[in-house]
Amino acid sequence: MKLDRRRFLGLSAASVGAVAFGGRAAALQAPWAVPRKWYDGEVRTVFSYCENCFWKCGITVKVEGGRVRKIDGQKQNPKSRGRLCPRGQAGVAQLYDPDRLKRPLIRVDGSERGEGKYREASWEEALDYVAERMLKIKEQYGPEAVAWFGHGSGDSWFVEYLPAAWGSPNAAKPAVSICTAPRETASQWTFGRPIGGHEPVDWTESRYIVLIGHHIGEDTHNTQLQDFSEALRRGAELVVVDPRFSTAASKAHRWLPIKPGTDLALLLAWIHVLIKENLYDRDYVQKYAVGFEELAVHSNKHTPEWAEEITEIPAETIRTVAREMAAAAPRAVLPPGRHTVWYGDDTQRMRAVYILNALLGNYGMPGGFYLAKKPYLEKYPHPPFPLEPAAGGCSGSSGGEEEVPEGFKPRADKGKFFAKTTAIQELIEPMLSGEPYPIRGLVCYGTNLFHSIPNVPRTKEALKKLDLYVAIDVLPMEHVMWADVILPECTYLERYDDLVAIAHKTPFVELRQPAVEPLWDTKPGWWIARELGLRLGLEKYFPWKDVEEYLDTRLQLIGSSLEEMKQKGTLIQRGRPYLKDWERRRRNPFGTPSGKIELYSKTFAEHGLDPLPDYTPPMPVPQGFYRLLYGRTPVHSFAKTQNNWVLMELKPENEVWINREEGRSLGLRHAEYVWLENDAGVREGPVRVRLTERIRRDCVYLVHGFGHKGRGVRLAYGRGASDNALQTRYVLDPISGGAALRNNFVKVVKGAPRPQRKRIGQLVRERRL
Amino acid sequence: MARYAMLIDLAACVGCAACAAACVLENEAPPGHNRLWIRQRELGAFPDVTVEYRPEQCLHCEHPPCVPVCPTGASHQTEDGLVLVRAERCIACAACIAACPYDARFMNPAGYVDKCTFCEHRVARGEDPACVETCPTGCRVFGDLDDPESPLHAWLTEAKRVDVLRPEMGTAPKLLYLNTPSKRGLANHESEVES
Numbered sequence: 001m002k003l004d005r006r007r008f009l010g011l012s013a014a015s016v017g018a019v020a021f022g023g024r025a026a027a028l029q030a031p032w033a034v035p036r037k038w039y040d041g042e043v044r045t046v047f048s049y050c051e052n053c054f055w056k057c058g059i060t061v062k063v064e065g066g067r068v069r070k071i072d073g074q075k076q077n078p079k080s081r082g083r084l085c086p087r088g089q090a091g092v093a094q095l096y097d098p099d100r101l102k103r104p105l106i107r108v109d110g111s112e113r114g115e116g117k118y119r120e121a122s123w124e125e126a127l128d129y130v131a132e133r134m135l136k137i138k139e140q141y142g143p144e145a146v147a148w149f150g151h152g153s154g155d156s157w158f159v160e161y162l163p164a165a166w167g168s169p170n171a172a173k174p175a176v177s178i179c180t181a182p183r184e185t186a187s188q189w190t191f192g193r194p195i196g197g198h199e200p201v202d203w204t205e206s207r208y209i210v211l212i213g214h215h216i217g218e219d220t221h222n223t224q225l226q227d228f229s230e231a232l233r234r235g236a237e238l239v240v241v242d243p244r245f246s247t248a249a250s251k252a253h254r255w256l257p258i259k260p261g262t263d264l265a266l267l268l269a270w271i272h273v274l275i276k277e278n279l280y281d282r283d284y285v286q287k288y289a290v291g292f293e294e295l296a297v298h299s300n301k302h303t304p305e306w307a308e309e310i311t312e313i314p315a316e317t318i319r320t321v322a323r324e325m326a327a328a329a330p331r332a333v334l335p336p337g338r339h340t341v342w343y344g345d346d347t348q349r350m351r352a353v354y355i356l357n358a359l360l361g362n363y364g365m366p367g368g369f370y371l372a373k374k375p376y377l378e379k380y381p382h383p384p385f386p387l388e389p390a391a392g393g394c395s396g397s398s399g400g401e402e403e404v405p406e407g408f409k410p411r412a413d414k415g416k417f418f419a420k421t422t423a424i425q426e427l428i429e430p431m432l433s434g435e436p437y438p439i440r441g442l443v444c445y446g447t448n449l450f451h452s453i454p455n456v457p458r459t460k461e462a463l464k465k466l467d468l469y470v471a472i473d474v475l476p477m478e479h480v481m482w483a484d485v486i487l488p489e490c491t492y493l494e495r496y497d498d499l500v501a502i503a504h505k506t507p508f509v510e511l512r513q514p515a516v517e518p519l520w521d522t523k524p525g526w527w528i529a530r531e532l533g534l535r536l537g538l539e540k541y542f543p544w545k546d547v548e549e550y551l552d553t554r555l556q557l558i559g560s561s562l563e564e565m566k567q568k569g570t571l572i573q574r575g576r577p578y579l580k581d582w583e584r585r586r587r588n589p590f591g592t593p594s595g596k597i598e599l600y601s602k603t604f605a606e607h608g609l610d611p612l613p614d615y616t617p618p619m620p621v622p623q624g625f626y627r628l629l630y631g632r633t634p635v636h637s638f639a640k641t642q643n644n645w646v647l648m649e650l651k652p653e654n655e656v657w658i659n660r661e662e663g664r665s666l667g668l669r670h671a672e673y674v675w676l677e678n679d680a681g682v683r684e685g686p687v688r689v690r691l692t693e694r695i696r697r698d699c700v701y702l703v704h705g706f707g708h709k710g711r712g713v714r715l716a717y718g719r720g721a722s723d724n725a726l727q728t729r730y731v732l733d734p735i736s737g738g739a740a741l742r743n744n745f746v747k748v749v750k751g752a753p754r755p756q757r758k759r760i761g762q763l764v765r766e767r768r769l
Numbered sequence: 770m771a772r773y774a775m776l777i778d779l780a781a782c783v784g785c786a787a788c789a790a791a792c793v794l795e796n797e798a799p800p801g802h803n804r805l806w807i808r809q810r811e812l813g814a815f816p817d818v819t820v821e822y823r824p825e826q827c828l829h830c831e832h833p834p835c836v837p838v839c840p841t842g843a844s845h846q847t848e849d850g851l852v853l854v855r856a857e858r859c860i861a862c863a864a865c866i867a868a869c870p871y872d873a874r875f876m877n878p879a880g881y882v883d884k885c886t887f888c889e890h891r892v893a894r895g896e897d898p899a900c901v902e903t904c905p906t907g908c909r910v911f912g913d914l915d916d917p918e919s920p921l922h923a924w925l926t927e928a929k930r931v932d933v934l935r936p937e938m939g940t941a942p943k944l945l946y947l948n949t950p951s952k953r954g955l956a957n958h959e960s961e962v963e964s
Contacts, residue, residue: 035797035879037797037890038797039891040890069794070794070795070899072902072903073902073903082902083787083902083903083904083905083907084787084791084903085785085787086785086786086789086790088787089790089794090790090793090794092794217783217906218783220783220785220905222905225905225906226905226907229783229905229906229908232780232781233781233907245815245816245818247783247784247820247822250819250822251780251781251783255816257815257816634784634785634786634787635786635790645800646790646793646794647790649793649800649801649803650786650807651786660815661815692811693811693813693814693818694811694815694818694820695815696815759801760801761799761800761802764801765800765801
């Protein structure tokens with residue numbers, strides 16, 4: 001954009017006459033060409049919650065002339081507090097995206113999956129088609145042979161409600177095993193409580209914050225960014241541990257450029273210093289924790305000198321930071337982060353994070369972790385489902401034994417790891433091998449199969465084998481255009497969804513309601529789920545006629561109503577954030593087997609897992625390769641928003657970050673295009689080089705979500721490189737089932753052509769309907 | 770009468786561009802143009818490095834070079850110190866675009882010069898500009914310099930450092946930057962630009 005203006009300036013200086021002439025012609029138009037602004041019209045506001053990432057901020061949608069014009073943060077909402085990130089702001093552009101799926105599509109007979117040949121169909125025909133084939137699979141293989149993948153708040157219909165009614169345990173979310181599974185499993189077995197979708201870090205009360213690979217500012221989770229900024233304003237000290245100088249690092253008092261994959265060694269050394277120098281909170285540990293003796297013995301060997309060799313962080317720095325955090329404790333905190341599937345020992349790393357927090361005595365204390373509570377909300381009184389879904393949310397449930405109801409098979413991923421939540425990537429193999437039993441059908445709601453699950457070639461092979469693959473989505477992403485049937489959902493601004501209950505300092509319930517009618521022949525998820533359910537013979541689970549009745553019933557049960565929620569948007573309840581609030585009521589917040597914080601986990605020991613975390617080196621980087629790190633840009637969510645013109649103008653492609661000196665030694669120039677090739681020979685790109693001082697020499701970094709290959713998403717197509725395409729390998733975390741993704745290595749291949757892509761602004765103008 | 774000004778605390782800004790997105794939607798900037806953009810610049814060498822994230826837009830100068838060059842009076846300064854364009858008087862001669870030392874103006878394809886207005890339509894209703902209202906880091910504050918109650922004064926007093934863009938131009942901007950990450954002030958070379 002900036003360049004645009006410059007170029008214009010250059011032109012105008014060179015040819016004043018021409019510009020002036022053009023100007024006069026334009027002047028004739030001006031008086032009536034000045035468009036009336038939307039805010040001068042009659043503006044209606046609608047309360048809802050956002051869907052452009054999965055933080056679920058309350059929003060106030062402004063509608064004028066039958067169109068959504070602007071989206072703002074809902075002032076009364078504890079998540080947004082009247083503010084929104086760029087993605088929330090830009091939701092309007094998704095609603096009016098001309099590339100959207102407009103009506104149901106059925107793959108043309110005789111065409112292959114992936115060829116993208118479709119014919120339009122009515123909803124009636126498309127739903128009948130799906131139901132008929134699903135029932136056939138059920139008859140031949142059983143209900144468990146249909147897998148259900150879901151991502152986004154509408155997924156409750158497709159990984160919880162419908163599969164539970166249908167009777168398939170194979171329902172999964174990428175948000176679990178490709179993201180948060182380790183931190184949730186570790187939290188369950190250390191504190192006996194989940195972290196949950198909204199990390200319960202008491203940011204603003206904290207005086208010392210240590211971020212480990214946690215990219216606040218680049219992941220613009222609204223509330224978290226607000227609280228983080230406020231904490232810094234109030235004078236909190238910040239330490240950032242990251243091989244890359246992240247945005248958060250630019251706000252830090254200390255940046256520790258750790259060798260990738262060695263974080264656990266650093267954490268163990270900090271535990272060592274806190275114990276050896278007697279800096280831990282003795283009273284807190286005695287009162288609330290078990291297993292300190294074992295931990296103290298175990299940590300003897302983890303000296304800062306030992307950690308220095310592994311992490312490349314000086315032993316003295318390790319000691320200083322440990323002393324500083326102890327001095328600030330209990331108002332010192334090591335937040336859990338979110339995407340924690342890194343190297344394969346991730347649950348143990350997260351255990352070490354939590355043990356450190358416990359030693360600082362901050363769990364349930366101001367400035368540490370507060371105790372998040374779910375709001376009171378009743379389920380709709382439908383007949384009990386045959387199965388309890390185990391897809392998990394951002395908060396996974398714990399591990400251990402699990403009962404399978406009579407007549408149903410256990411999950412297809414079972415036995416591979418310890419946690420109870422389903423690992424989405426482990427459901428791909430049964431599609432190919434038929435082991436432990438065949439998965440023949442897939443219903444995929446909003447999950448980007450080619451930009452989230454590692455080993456995309458394997459996923460493509462698996463899709464080819466299925467009897468039925470149904471995609472429910474908003475945009476014609478590449479993976480959507482592989483489906484047998486495509487059911488176009490309307491966007492979050494055009495529909496109701498189920499209520500969301502947010503566990504928070506002040507628990508609350510949010511309503512999503514339509515701001516405008518669905519465009520084209522698109523339908524809301526609840527309608528699709530219900531119509532499908534009726535056709536699958538599950539009518540007894542759908543006693544409600546429409547979602548308004550469903551929502552109103554749920555709200556009436558807690559003394560509210562749909563009408564009230566429409567006016568309020570957010571229903572706030574009282575929380576119990578600190579230990580003293582629980583003690584006053586004689587309640588114990590710790591749901592562990594011992595009822596205390598488990599520094600040493602007996603359960604882990606009984607299951608043959610390390611009861612205390614220990615360091616295991618990550619997979620070594622082969623000669624000539626770099627470790628591929630990845631992360632976020634503040635203006636995009638995963639691979640979901642790269643067709644949104646407002647966001648694409650802000651960030652149209654990703655770059656590969658390479659240390660400047662390292663890049664020079666490879667003969668690379670800043671901004672030239674290269675290929676990235678992983679050690680399995682997969683090539684991705686072209687992608688622009690960003691030579692930078694902000695990263696170590698042994699790794700490279702890509703922002704996730706670019707490199708779209710679906711031609712139907714015309715803005716996203718062919719821009720940047722996909723990290724997921726290069727992640728052909730993952731290491732299974734044996735405890736959480738997480739797919740550790742930072743075990744992929746790439747080399748830089750010169751000579752890639754500069755992609756011939758039009759500017760976003762020009763494409764937007766051409767795309768106009 | 771007021772003397773409106775905006776402060777941006779660069780110690781808090783993370784360059785997330787929520788302001789830029791809010792501006793596009795609020796003011797309906799056409800695709801390919803924007804009234805507000807973010808510059809990102811890295812300073813120093815590994816491992817002693819820092820980054821400046823700097824949102825830029827019209828600075829609503831006290832002495833705006835873009836006003837006297839306008840042949841029709843479309844480009845003007847209000848009594849409240851806002852520098853605005855009357856679209857219906859604009860003949861799209863682009864003289865003001867050339868005169869602005871900050872590249873803050875662009876030619877709207879509808880045939881007039883467009884730029885940041887500090888969301889005067891919102892200010893008139895007693896609201897903050899869209900960029901201020903949405904900022905998740907709260908790094909922006911808007912107010913009246915002549916109003917002793919305005920939070921501007923506390924921000925200015927507490928700031929470790931206050932800078933303006935290109936002070937040598939003598940334009941007296943009313944968009945001021947606080948707490949630059951570099952001790953030497955604002956990064957002043959052309960560099961990587963996001964948005």
